[in-house]
Amino acid sequence: SQQGEEDPQALSIQEGENATMNCSYKTSINNLQWYRQNSGRGLVHLILIRSNEREKHSGRLRVTLDTSKKSSSLLITASRAADTASYFCATGPTGGGNKLTFGTGTQLKVEL
Amino acid sequence: DGGITQSPKYLFRKEGQNVTLSCEQNLNHDAMYWYRQDPGQGLRLIYYSQIVNDFQKGDIAEGYSVSREKKESFPLTVTSAQKNPTAFYLCASSITGNSNEQFFGPGTRLTVL
Numbered sequence: 001s002q003q004g005e006e007d008p009q010a011l012s013i014q015e016g017e018n019a020t021m022n023c024s025y026k027t028s029i030n031n032l033q034w035y036r037q038n039s040g041r042g043l044v045h046l047i048l049i050r051s052n053e054r055e056k057h058s059g060r061l062r063v064t065l066d067t068s069k070k071s072s073s074l075l076i077t078a079s080r081a082a083d084t085a086s087y088f089c090a091t092g093p094t095g096g097g098n099k100l101t102f103g104t105g106t107q108l109k110v111e112l
Numbered sequence: 113d114g115g116i117t118q119s120p121k122y123l124f125r126k127e128g129q130n131v132t133l134s135c136e137q138n139l140n141h142d143a144m145y146w147y148r149q150d151p152g153q154g155l156r157l158i159y160y161s162q163i164v165n166d167f168q169k170g171d172i173a174e175g176y177s178v179s180r181e182k183k184e185s186f187p188l189t190v191t192s193a194q195k196n197p198t199a200f201y202l203c204a205s206s207i208t209g210n211s212n213e214q215f216f217g218p219g220t221r222l223t224v225l
Binding site: 004030031033035040041042043044045048088090091092093097098099100101102103104105 | 143145147152153154155156157160162170200202204206208209210211212213214215216217218219221
């Protein structure tokens with residue numbers, strides 16, 4: 001079952017602009033992760049935020065988590081054409097375990 | 113050169129045939145996973161294994177089978193019982209614990225003719 005749903009499904013911006021993607025989920029989580037997928041490739045882990053954290057930064061990435069609203073956002077600042085990819089959130093369940101449940105993804109296109 | 117590899121990159125099979133997709137990792141990870149991705153969709157878990165000689169069904173296990181005889185290897189067999197096998201298949205691995213980061217292979221695109 002799909003735990004997370006990303007919004008928007010697709011996003012097109014100009015280089016240099018910021019890109020914001022949102023993820024909503026349904027059940028309690030241990031952590032939430034964001035992954036990137038270039039077309040026809042495997043996924044690459046970007047950042048992990050734990051349920052007791054509210055915000056995390058990594059380079060041009062900023063992730064927020066609101067467990068009361070069961071939602072997260074990924075902000076990419078000063079976007080580049082190379083950021084063009086699909087972005088997925090994935091949730092890890094409360095109580096541990098290795099399984100992640102992936103969302104449906106946001107397709108980001110950054111144009112020159 | 114550490115990582116996770118999948119072969120082949122592209123695979124074609126005729127209806128009614130079983131086919132096995134390879135997944136190998138040299139990251140010394142205990143846990144391995146198989147996902148299916150359809151166009152424009154997210155990932156759906158087929159099977160996962162947390163330790164050698166043990167594996168569990170994921171959300172869409174019907175028509176698939178796996179084995180985990182070695183820590184490094186987690187092959188997936190797509191059987192003729194899988195009604196709609198054409199998809200992109202991704203293998204991943206991780207250390208065990210609380211929903212750790214997963215490392216993905218490059219994927220195998222299976223097309224049933």
